[in-house]
Amino acid sequence: xxxxxxxxxxxxxxxxxxxxxxxxxxxxxxxxxxxxxxxxxxxxxxxxxxxxxxxxxxxxxxxxxxxxxxxxxxxxxxxxxxxxxxxxxxxxxxxxxxxxxxxxxxxxxxxxxxxxxxxxxxxxxxxxxxxxxxxxxxxxxxxxxxxxxxxxxxxxxxxxxxxxxxxxxxxxxxxxxxxxxxxxxxxxxxxxxxxxxxxxxxxxxxxxxxxxxxxxxxxxxxxxxxxxxxxxxxxxxxxxxxxxxxxxxxxxxxxxxxxxxxxxxxxxxxxxxxxxxxxxxxxxxxxxxxxxxxxxxxxxxxxxxxxxxxxxxxxxxxxxxxxxxxxxxxxxxxxxxxxxxxxxxxxxxxxxx
Numbered sequence: 039x040x041x042x043x044x045x046x047x048x049x050x051x052x053x054x055x056x057x058x059x060x061x062x063x064x065x066x067x068x069x070x071x072x073x074x075x076x077x078x079x080x081x082x083x084x085x086x087x088x089x090x091x092x093x094x095x096x097x098x099x100x101x102x103x104x105x106x107x108x109x110x111x112x113x114x115x116x117x118x119x120x121x122x123x124x125x126x127x128x129x130x131x132x133x134x135x136x137x138x139x140x141x142x143x144x145x146x147x148x149x150x151x152x153x154x155x156x157x158x159x160x161x162x163x164x165x166x167x168x169x170x171x172x173x174x175x176x177x178x179x180x181x182x183x184x185x186x187x188x189x190x191x192x193x194x195x196x197x198x199x200x201x202x203x204x205x206x207x208x209x210x211x212x213x214x215x216x217x218x219x220x221x222x223x224x225x226x227x228x229x230x231x232x233x234x235x236x237x238x239x240x241x242x243x244x245x246x247x248x249x250x251x252x253x254x255x256x257x258x259x260x261x262x263x264x265x266x267x268x269x270x271x272x273x274x275x276x277x278x279x280x281x282x283x284x285x286x287x288x289x290x291x292x293x294x295x296x297x298x299x300x301x302x303x304x305x306x307x308x309x310x311x312x313x314x315x316x317x318x319x320x321x322x323x324x325x326x327x328x329x330x331x332x333x334x335x336x337x338x339x340x341x342x343x344x345x346x347x348x349x350x351x352x353x354x355x356x357x358x359x360x361x362x363x364x365x366x367x368x369x370x371x372x373x374x375x376x377x378x379x380x381x382x383x384x385x386x387x388x389x390x391x
Contacts, residue, residue, distance in 0.1 A: 070095030105134035204296030206318025208346025219370035223265030300326025309334030328359035
């Protein structure tokens with residue numbers, strides 16, 4: 039189901055989607071209130087949702103109501119890149135959307151081809167994404183999967199010099215919640231490689247800053263400082279070189295490589311690093327997490343039941359890269375224990391194992 043008020047955008051999307059024999063389109067909807075009613079009536083496998091809609095209910099509110107009454111996978115079609123003020127894009131992920139696509143802009147046939155490939159891949163994968171309904175609350179949802187962080191046993195407390203997080207589909211809300219659980223300022227730097235649409239990373243970093251941590255979109259050359267959270271560029275790889283960050287051309291895909299980041303962390307931080315691999319499609323991050331484990335680091339893969347798409351963590355578990363398989367609540371408890379260990383006299387003074 040398409041939820042979009044622009045007739046030209048609807049026509050363009052229908053032209054791309056109707057060519058595919060495995061994709062069937064319901065009648066398009068032009069405003070938020072009709073979208074909620076239509077989803078409740080038809081129970082579509084997937085909704086493509088604009089965020090700026092007429093009629094007094096924007097896309098974020100429509101997503102919130104859909105996830106409370108008739109939950110289904112929702113992919114946002116956003117025309118907002120790095121815009122000041124309210125950032126509906128990341129509000130929509132907190133409300134329950136599973137992924138974001140940037141609306142196509144002028145760029146010729148090559149840009150249309152790239153958008154078409156991304157759209158079809160996203161539609162086919164996200165139609166089977168795991169979602170859980172959410173009751174409306176006054177605070178941010180706990181995680182994308184609807185799993186509320188629990189008071190979990192501490193999996194392992196150890197000294198940590200760097201926390202590395204990698205994720206893709208469904209991961210941004212979980213990254214937010216994990217950073218919110220981590221005491222601020224953190225006693226170690228945090229690096230995040232998130233598969234994200236080009237142009238959205240400044241807004242992503244700004245949104246994560248709402249957790250209380252000093253968060254920046256990395257440009258390369260930054261010194262890694264305790265208390266800092268560094269978000270990778272969308273179309274370049276981010277690597278750790280000693281105490282600094284560097285960026286380099288990506289390996290043929292327009293998303294940052296979690297493997298490249300994790301491998302660099304393994305080489306420079308070894309056993310004092312901690313790696314978290316979160317929900318996402320594909321296998322990126324599995325080999326890098328294995329390199330971290332082989333270097334003695336604590337390596338964690340999200341458990342499959344809480345993943346929107348259990349691709350990346352599942353690949354890591356199959357490869358034997360994860361020393362721990364944890365729920366979101368257990369990961370939050372782990373971060374608290376890592377912060378406490380780093381602040382203790384023993385944690386500050388212990389050498390690498």
